[in-house]
Amino acid sequence: MGFPGRIERTVEVAHPPARVWAALTTAEGLGAWFGNAATIDLRPGGSAELTWTDGHKASMRIERVEEPRVFGYTWGIYGLPDDDPRHTYVEFTLEPTATGTRLTVVESGFAQLPDDEYRTAFEANTGGWAHELGELVEYLDANAA
Amino acid sequence: MPTRPDIEAVAEEVFSALADPSRRAILAALAAGGPATATDLATRLPITRQAIAKHLALLAEAGLVAAEPGERRRVRYRLRSAPMQVAQQFLAALARDWDRQLDALQEHLNTIVAVQPARTKKAQEPK
Structure with a gap:
């Protein structure tokens, strides 16, 4: 047994790479099979957002755009705070085959420790909510004066 | 705890702690109500104070709770x-x-192929 740091799947799709590429990289495609709606700025460094009708959201940062072969993005780890520096990297690779496309998805980065700098800051801030609440009280006191 | 904790070892400590009902109850009480002393926890949980103290020591050793000075020099756990x-x-x-x-992706691709002829026809209509 090991920490599941990386997930990999390969599927054979009976459609040409161009069609699969469109499903992966357009708002219309992503909003149809991945989320219930999507926005995407398709360029390295661009952002994308998936939204679901239950109110759940996922923000992505586009990392690799090599049409119609490689599409990669990073996104947060489900359950961790939005500002957590830990992210996983998802990369789709499309290879043309006689019958369509071999699509591989690799998601890596689940087994990350927060970096040392972050950990130090984190340990120093074990005050957590008590600290935040202290600041709130100070703010309210200052404004009441 | 080692200075550079192994990620697998950290996860194992958490899952071992959660596998025990008393330790799970203690962690749940700290998550729900914030830092508390062993005495506070004993009044809230159906666990003896001695057992709570023993579990808290174990949880502190594993790095899952931190001991800190509380009121009247009582140790609180966070x-x-x-x-x-x-x-x-x-x-x-x-x-x-x-x-x-x-x-879902496969299903989507099959669906758009099914509607494709209609779209192509539309695109070929006179402008």
């Missing part, structure tokens, strides 16, 4: 979220359902 977040990463990997997602 949940440490860093190991919980490591465990969360482990669970996130298990909960990521690429199988279902790729099925």
